Amino acid sequence: MESDQDVVSALFWNNTTSVAIATLISYEYILQFDKEVKFVWERQWSLMTYLYLAVRYLGLFLALVCAFWGGLLYMPERVSYVLALLMEWGFSAYFCLAEVILICRLYALSNQSRVILYVLLGLFIPIVALSIGMDVFLYSRPAAFSVKEIITPQAKYCTSSFNMGPMPAIYASIPILIYDIFLVVLAVTILVKHLKERREIRMRPNIYVLMIVRYHIIYFVLNLTNQILLAVLWANIPTAAMSLSQMFIDTAPFIIAPRLIISIWDMHVDEECVRISTAFADCVCWTSPPPFEQHEMDSHA
Template sequence: MSILVLLLDKEVQYVWKRPWSLMSCLYLVVRYFGLFLGLLCGCCLLYMPESVSYDLVVLIEWGFSVYFCFAEAILIWRLYAICNQSKLLLYILVGLFLPIVALSIGTDIYLYSRPSVFSVKEIVTSSAKYCTLSFHMGPMPAIYTSIPIVCFDIVLVVLAAAILMRHLKERRGMRPNTYMIMIVRYHIIYFVLNLTNQVLLVLLWADIPTPAMSLSELFNDTAPFILAPRLIISIWDTHAHDGCLHVSTTFADCVCLTSPMRFEQHEMDSVVV
């Protein structure tokens, strides 16, 4: 809840008081759908009634997959923006991403369509009563299905790094684009976050001790939902305080993301002064 309050003023400034765009819609999804999933996971971690345990777990796991798809869409849209709105690049990335979405749906159907593959274990202590999941199938299916997801993230990171390297080569001896560096850095952060998330999801299907499983669940149920909206807001916040004339422009159409003209103008003004 503290994250919700901390970002609320900036959200009002950069989302609710401006014309809506695809990026603002994606932000609202990862912000509030992620908040819903985080609260649901927190409640289930404290206590999950056995009568509804299967339905809640299926809802949470399907929710994770939906959240992942929207987070990946943000990465694709950012690459489209910093690559001079290349339609070819957008079509290629979307074409590669659609099989990942289909794989995610198939994985959820296979892993969570049968109540026999997992159960809820109720643990009672002297001070608390909580629940944890117990999986009855090995981790190999989860490993196989996570490989394409990780590979797609690697493609996005490598492509973002290649775009940045080309930009730095073009701007040799001059100031590089701040936003391009920031977006590529956030791509790397998200890659590390998602890789960690995929590894921990696989570990949940392995026979690991209950404390280790609880820590894995805690990370998966909190970190993605906290970091993803914060990374989006930070770009908008930097842009708003950078004195750009195009601050009200939608994300993909903002020339600051790709054009070095503003920096060149700043350098010229410094020379004149």
């Protein structure tokens, strides 16, 4: 049984990280809001617009729920349990949306190859099914996951409790990581092919290809770290380490995914890309060379 000192320490770390999460997410949203207005609300919507809005506002909602859940605001045990389930299922939905964005980017990088699109979707559907199955097994059964209310003379708050070891979570993360590795390898392969073709005609690499591949690698590193920390949370680790791990999980994905989309749109405008009026311009604009590249290509002809 936990001592009063352990309970106070856990509550201190919970409230400290909660304030940090709320501050980081709010600051990030305010920081990017002017670009969101410029690239989303004042323009015709495309598929990537809907994906951006999904990851932006689902991520904002989940981050704020994570920040206020637990001890920062008191919630009854039954409400806390429902919110805990909502957070876990929401994390899985967010992961799926982020993966769909990567699939769309690879589809654009491969010159809209339907073969690559069907392969990526065909491999992704079992990943979604696995994610749903593991959420049911790990989080939707009281025997595996529960929430308990802790009452002390100083405070009253709720905390989650894992009633099984970390191995199921580790096993479930392996196919997800393999799929992410496949996406990174495919993106790098497309980049190598692009660099070879550009070298043959003595043209500089397209900045959008480089940017999208770099973002694939960034997301892979982020997701790898996320999966490791999610598995670690099932183990009995010190409160400080658990709180810091939870803070990373509850902020980094919700900041990185929408920011990567915004940055590509921002670059698209700065570079005055050809075919800027197309509905899927944020992905397909690089298929035609910008004016300076077209002039350079003509000079080599």
